[in-house]
Amino acid sequence: xSQAPVSKLLQRLSDASKSGVYRAPHGRDVADAALGSALKVxxxxxxxxxxxxxxxxxxxxxxxxxEWFGGNWDALEDCLTDLSxxxxxxxxxxxxxxxxxxxxxxxxLVDILASAASAWKERGRPFFAVFLxxxxxxxxxxxxxx
Numbered sequence: 499x500s501q502a503p504v505s506k507l508l509q510r511l512s513d514a515s516k517s518g519v520y521r522a523p524h525g526r527d528v529a530d531a532a533l534g535s536a537l538k539v540x541x542x543x544x545x546x547x548x549x550x551x552x553x554x555x556x557x558x559x560x561x562x563x564x565e566w567f568g569g570n571w572d573a574l575e576d577c578l579t580d581l582s583x584x585x586x587x588x589x590x591x592x593x594x595x596x597x598x599x600x601x602x603x604x605x606x607l608v609d610i611l612a613s614a615a616s617a618w619k620e621r622g623r624p625f626f627a628v629f630l631x632x633x634x635x636x637x638x639x640x641x642x643x644x
Contacts, residue, residue, distance in 0.1 A: 507531040507640070511590055511626055517619040519611045519627045520639035525592035528628060528639070537624065538586030545595030550603055553596075561591075571606060578614035578625075588624030596629065608636070 508531040510516055522528065525541060532539045542560040547553045554574055558567050561584075563577045581589060591611070596604060611627035618625035628639055 505531075508535060510639075511535075511537055512588065512624055514588070514619050514622045514624045517615040517623075517625045519608055519615060519629070519636055521629045521631055521634040521636040522639040523630070523632050525594070525628065525630055528590060528592060532590060536587035537590055538584060538588070539590045539592065541592045541594065543594050544598075546598060547595065548598040553599060553603065553607070571610060575610045575613060578610065579617040588626075589618075590624075590626045590628065592628050592630055594630040596631070 507527060511528070511532060512535065525539075529539050529541075540560050542557055544553060544556045547556050550571075551569065554569050554571075557563075557574065558569070558577070561577070561581075564583060567573050567577055596607070599607070608627075615625045615627065626639070629636060
């Protein structure tokens with residue numbers, strides 16, 4: 499990706515009003531764009547996380563959730579809408595390897611991530627969840643018109 503598109507991507511990722519859940523073919527451009535910025539980019543590799551418990555443990559570990567994380571959907575939403583332990587100006591989650599999840603669990607995860615993005619948008623802080631999956635039925639991070 500040339501300098502202009504990287505700069506444009508950083509501008510998008512820094513804009514809290516564009517917070518949301520997206521898809522992208524890979525995370526290299528996102529990581530490159532955020533390099534040196536106040537955004538925290540976390541890659542959450544969950545290949546083989548075929549159960550809800552494995553999924554939640556993987557996310558909790560990648561984001562260094564506090565000890566009180568309850569290991570359920572409600573606790574995930576609570577932690578994602580808090581993030582007070584992270585001093586970052588905004589968050590970009592790159593989620594990879596979720597193909598093993600059931601459609602229902604993947605749908606719940608997308609709903610929770612969208613809820614967290616909305617909460618952060620209201621507070622004026624960027625929050626992006628990016629599924630590294632070309633087939634995901636989500637807006638494309640690079641072409642979204644939000």
